[in-house]
Amino acid sequence: MLSMGGYLTLSSKLLLAFGLVFELPIVIFFLARMGIVDHRWLSRNRKYALLVAFLIGAMLTPPDVFSQTALAVPFVLLYEVGILLARLFGKKKGEGADAAEEASVD
Numbered sequence: 001m002l003s004m005g006g007y008l009t010l011s012s013k014l015l016l017a018f019g020l021v022f023e024l025p026i027v028i029f030f031l032a033r034m035g036i037v038d039h040r041w042l043s044r045n046r047k048y049a050l051l052v053a054f055l056i057g058a059m060l061t062p063p064d065v066f067s068q069t070a071l072a073v074p075f076v077l078l079y080e081v082g083i084l085l086a087r088l089f090g091k092k093k094g095e096g097a098d099a100a101e102e103a104s105v106d
Contacts, residue, residue: 017060021075028082032090039087049079
């Protein structure tokens, strides 16, 4: 028997999980702009991101394969979008050194 409290707990948990997953490209964008990650590192660690996606899906969703996959697939797709954003907008090599030189000249 499904109760109102159980339903609200489940729906709140799922809304929070999907909300956090859809923030992934924004987080990767800012990390790439700060020079913390780059697209090559993200591409090399793609297999770990896939594992993390399914682990997060298993922990945050009810115990069925459909819900786990429904959370993991957008995570993986948005991770790929994040790699593309890191490639396009990430800090280039020497970009930080040029900014430091300009600041010291002024």
